[in-house]
Amino acid sequence: MNKAESVKLPFTQANTNKYAELLVSLRRVIRAIDLHSKRLEKETGLTGPQLMVMQEVVQHDNIMVKLIAENINLSPATVTSILDRLEKRGLVLRERSTTDKRKVGLHVTQQGLDILESAPKPLQEHFINRFEALEQWEQTQMLSTMQRIASMMDADDIDASPLLEVGLIQKTAES
Amino acid sequence: MNKAESVKLPFTQANTNKYAELLVSLRRVIRAIDLHSKRLEKETGLTGPQLMVMQEVVQHDNIMVKLIAENINLSPATVTSILDRLEKRGLVLRERSTTDKRKVGLHVTQQGLDILESAPKPLQEHFINRFEALEQWEQTQMLSTMQRIASMMDADDIDASPLLEVGLIQKTAES
């Protein structure tokens, strides 16, 4: 077990445990998504997040800001700023509820529908094609890996109780 | 399985192939990374990206901006703005090369080293612990899945030649 005592290893160095590589892959993915979003914007006038918000509004008319935020995993503040832009372009409408004046219901306009009509997907066509060309089991496996990473990451405080359902693996300390 | 066949299915509809769920997981992960970065900032004064840049500079003294950008997968413009902040706080130094005055070499200061000394990891401790508690094969499998997703995403133009090695799956045109 002489793996980590080497010479100096300032911080994350050569033995750089796999999670560092994982982080690099994640960065690549994040960047790819962002670049796609930027390209969308030029081609269709809608960024990825804007597209996701629009779709939420279309699928659930009169939806509240809070709900949108939860559904697509963004903070309310972020959603507000996205809605500002969408409203300014006349793609959605805000309507304050009369029964509960804290709430704001969202509606898509005809112009918004028109844009969505021709709107592309929130992920690269290229990726989608490749993904769907995979075998079912591969898609499933990819998805469940991502979901697992996600659940390992969020809930920093909640302790891994639900993660152990798989079985109390007894550590198997083989080197 | 009568859960999603609802009424109209405007665009991305109920059969909403798995990639949509994948995107949701990715968003969760992206957000978890961002939230961790924000927390880091409050606790140590360094965000995740700042930490990554610092580590590049420590590991390769006199490194150029361009190189940093490539190594951590960011645009030069982004790195410049991160360096602005690090320099303003006296954590790094910019030094214009004398032989090629376009180039800027980066150096970490003592103060920067001090901060790094106590610097946390760029991912949640919690995640790292969980990840490293996994079996080796599981770590490997997670990593390779992420790398596969990454390579399916970037290089929008490059056609999937290396991806087909697995076998020319014949599309499975069910539905």
Add this chain to the structure above:
DNA sequence: CTTAAATACTTTGTGTACAAACAATAATGT
């Protein structure tokens, strides 16, 4: 040697993305 092209970095402009502070309203408590 002068112009053109390439390189390295910065600036500008836009769009996320968040926490924290705020405002308005609603629900609850006393």
Add this chain to the structure above:
DNA sequence: ACATTATTGTTTGTACACAAAGTATTTAAG
């Protein structure tokens, strides 16, 4: 009735993150 608390949404301030345009410098071409 009045005060406290909770909920919903917005504002403010900061930090990414990029493309496109701009600056300075170097290299290449003619």
